[in-house]
Amino acid sequence: MSYKTLLVHIDDSRRSDTRIALSLELAQRWDAHLIGLYVVCQDLFRPIFRQDKTLSFAQIEAQEANRREKAENAFLAAAERAGRSAEWRAPPGPALDVAMLHARHADLLVLGQQDPNDPASFVAPHFVGDLVLGAGRPALVVPYAGEVRTLGENVLLAWDGSREAARAAADALPLLQRARHVGIEIVHAHGQAQSPDAPEGIDVAAWLETHGVRAAFSTTPHHVGIGAGATLLNRASDLHADLLVTGAYGHARARERVFGGVTRTMLESMTVPVLMAH
Structure with missing residues (x-):
């Protein structure tokens, strides 16, 4: 028995790179295909969007596109270095609904605990918990603090x-x-x-x-x-x-x-x- 399709949640948080590295290591274990699902907060009233109150909606959208492109390039580059089969997905739509739909087509989800000190880790209220209870798939949730030196030993x-x-x-x-x-x-x-x-x-x-x-x-x-x-x-x-x-x-x-x-x-x-x- 093995996991053949893994899905890692990617966002703009500080801990996103840790999840990507861990998911690539797990994909290596089982020769699995890795899906990078980019889902971020869409609430314009959250702190991450209010760092500069003078920005227009167009400027905010431009910043979002820049962050998305940067995340995509980093994910695909990491997958290429690891020699793993990987694909990038950044679908539109409500964050939880989108994540739920894509999660149901994976064998294992790699998610991250919300960091109260990192506004970029917030996606939606109870995002990880709702996804765990609703997706019908096992989820590996990574803490926002500490180094993951080994996993599963x-x-x-x-x-x-x-x-x-x-x-x-x-x-x-x-x-x-x-x-x-x-x-x-x-x-x-x-x-x-x-x-x-x-x-x-x-x-x-x-x-x-x-x-x-x-x-x-x-x-x-x-x-x-x-x-x-x-x-x-x-x-x-x-x-x-x-x-x-x-x-x-x-x-x-x-x-x-x-x-x-x-x-x-x-x-x-x-x-x-x-x-x-x-």
Whole structure:
């Protein structure tokens, strides 16, 4: 099993080059085709457009075209240096709708956590979360801070027996099969007891082994006042994991999506790349 088509989200943020470099390295692993999807904020009232209030709409459009051309040249040049098959896409239309449509024709998405200190990283409210929950494709979300030295060598798989966790585990198989170490982590709610007859994690570990993945499993108590998401991030740090795999939780309500606590924590506070699937 492998990913044959990867899609990396490209914008004008400082972290865009990191995502491109990582996606090219992943494309090399699986001899995959890489799509660079350029989608940026279209709200003229956002700070990135208000740096010079004297600019006319025509001048703003000219600046946008210049940034788009610069991003395209940088992406295609990086792909050529890496010797990878790649294509550039910068389709018109509402940012989330466009991204959702193109994401559904890829095996894996490479996205970036929004950086509160970089206005260019803002595309739309809850852009990454909405894309993860709505695209039907696994997404590798890269933190806005820190260096990604390795990815997928030491993987921590969050497991709670849910549909979302099962989906994430299955979608992560190409990465898990190449990992040096895979750990399955179960976070228990406060006061919840584990059955001594059938330890949680043993079934998913057995399933993974049928796919050539040998995994250890452990249980971490969920302490009062510390959310499950924060507990998982702490465990990832303690174990020096370079990838966390977790289900993405949420549902639609009216015209917006409501994110589960773990998913919200990951999107806001991730310290390590997270592969999420819904």
